[in-house]
Amino acid sequence: MRAGHKLAAVVAGAVALSMAAAPQAQQTTPAPMEIDGRKSGYLFMESATRMLQDDDFLNPAMFAVDTGRMLWSQPDGAAGQSCADCHGAAEDSMRGVAARYPLHDAELGQLVNIESRINDCRTRRMEAPALPHEGAALLGLSAYVGLQSRGMPMEVEIDGPAAPYFEAGREYFHARRGQLDLACSHCHDDLVGQRLRGDVVSQGQINGFPIYRLMWDAVASRHRMFEWCNTSLRAEPNALGSDVYLALELYLAWRGRGLAVETPAVRR
Amino acid sequence: MAEPRLKPTGKRAGSRAVAAVCVAAAGWLAMPATPAAADLPALHEALTDQPGNPARGRQIVRDQGAASCLICHGMPITEEPDHGNVGPPLHGVGSRYSVAELRQRLVDPRSYNPETIMPSYYRTDGLYRVLGRFDGRPIYTAQQIEDVVAYLAGLREPAP
Numbered sequence: 001m002r003a004g005h006k007l008a009a010v011v012a013g014a015v016a017l018s019m020a021a022a023p024q025a026q027q028t029t030p031a032p033m034e035i036d037g038r039k040s041g042y043l044f045m046e047s048a049t050r051m052l053q054d055d056d057f058l059n060p061a062m063f064a065v066d067t068g069r070m071l072w073s074q075p076d077g078a079a080g081q082s083c084a085d086c087h088g089a090a091e092d093s094m095r096g097v098a099a100r101y102p103l104h105d106a107e108l109g110q111l112v113n114i115e116s117r118i119n120d121c122r123t124r125r126m127e128a129p130a131l132p133h134e135g136a137a138l139l140g141l142s143a144y145v146g147l148q149s150r151g152m153p154m155e156v157e158i159d160g161p162a163a164p165y166f167e168a169g170r171e172y173f174h175a176r177r178g179q180l181d182l183a184c185s186h187c188h189d190d191l192v193g194q195r196l197r198g199d200v201v202s203q204g205q206i207n208g209f210p211i212y213r214l215m216w217d218a219v220a221s222r223h224r225m226f227e228w229c230n231t232s233l234r235a236e237p238n239a240l241g242s243d244v245y246l247a248l249e250l251y252l253a254w255r256g257r258g259l260a261v262e263t264p265a266v267r268r
Numbered sequence: 269m270a271e272p273r274l275k276p277t278g279k280r281a282g283s284r285a286v287a288a289v290c291v292a293a294a295g296w297l298a299m300p301a302t303p304a305a306a307d308l309p310a311l312h313e314a315l316t317d318q319p320g321n322p323a324r325g326r327q328i329v330r331d332q333g334a335a336s337c338l339i340c341h342g343m344p345i346t347e348e349p350d351h352g353n354v355g356p357p358l359h360g361v362g363s364r365y366s367v368a369e370l371r372q373r374l375v376d377p378r379s380y381n382p383e384t385i386m387p388s389y390y391r392t393d394g395l396y397r398v399l400g401r402f403d404g405r406p407i408y409t410a411q412q413i414e415d416v417v418a419y420l421a422g423l424r425e426p427a428p
Contacts, residue, residue: 179402180335180387181395190385191354197339198350234335236397 030151031260044202053266061212061264064219068144077128094148104162111246114142133240139219143210146263156253169251178235205256208265309379310368315410325419359427371417
């Protein structure tokens with residue numbers, strides 16, 4: 001709460017300055033979809049899929065964003081507060097946040113991503129229960145927060161206390177696993193652009209999440225995608241929100257450094 | 269011999285495969301394009317007493333739920349869409365390799381290329397975090413391997 005009120009005061013000031021910024025995150029030149037050989041999954045999609053992403057009125061993930069926008073200012077929990085009570089307008093206070101996540105939180109002494117930060121705010125500040133992974137509320141809020149960084153370059157901190165997580169994530173990505181005995185890197189480094197059945201393999205970048213995945217007809221988080229690739233390899237997945245997946249997420253965010261946040265993207 | 273199921277004759281096939289790796293590893297650099305049969309590791313002994321059935325083999329390799337070869341290979345199975353192109357097309361593979369070499373390839377593809385991404389269809393050891401319902405089982409049973417080998421051996425036509 002303490003931090004929250006401070007934040008609210010800062011935000012109140014900032015709101016006045018940028019009220020007119022209607023199409024968010026589009027005022028400056030957007031970050032690229034390809035930089036130094038790092039390529040967004042967008043570039044591997046067919047044009048029909050790209051068109052769905054390009055138009056906010058067609059993009060099915062925008063329903064999740066609407067849910068998030070609605071929840072942002074809806075009080076919940078014993079403290080009777082909403083996200084907006086502490087953070088004000090998301091267009092200002094959340095601008096650029098998702099581009100820097102996951103990060104190491106010194107107070108919590110662990111890595112947090114957007115979803116775990118939302119649940120941290122809920123449990124510690126709003127005194128509300130944590131939201132379940134892949135539920136409409138958490139997907140909605142993380143999509144809404146992510147949207148506020150759209151077009152901004154992904155830029156995570158991997159030094160200092162984040163370094164061991166980063167190394168663990170890198171190791172995970174390169175370790176063979178499952179009955180198919182493949183590492184993430186076998187497909188997403190070595191086979192990029194080739195066909196695995198009906199899919200063209202991309203670099204497995206995470207700049208678009210939460211995404212709308214046509215194959216699932218659903219909005220999905222980064223961790224759900226990790227789970228899917230794990231089970232496709234017939235490997236035991238890790239729990240959504242687990243430290244291992246957070247570490248993997250940090251490594252992948254760094255792997256896509258400089259790529260534009262595309263939240264909410266559309267994928268096959 | 270009754271068909272050995274889930275627990276493969278791991279020791280038998282496994283140790284043989286390992287021996288083959290050692291032979292091959294001696295001068296191993298890359299897969300030769302037109303391999304001289306003598307240089308390739310090969311698994312001569314069938315895994316079951318029942319001869320492989322090529323028609324059943326064809327059904328097995330198509331099965332989407334069973335790590336289909338089509339994920340990575342083009343094959344003369346035109347009724348299935350979306351063949352992968354990660355491995356070489358398997359058209360004509362029966363005229364390029366002997367039955368023993370094809371069997372060896374399915375059981376231990378790493379004896380051909382230690383870095384290969386092709387999974388072993390018959391290995392259960394040395395794997396990490398296998399999904400519960402597959403743990404301790406090979407992708408194919410011994411009989412399925414024999415069926416698929418029989419099918420592959422009959423692929424004699426080059427790609428169209």
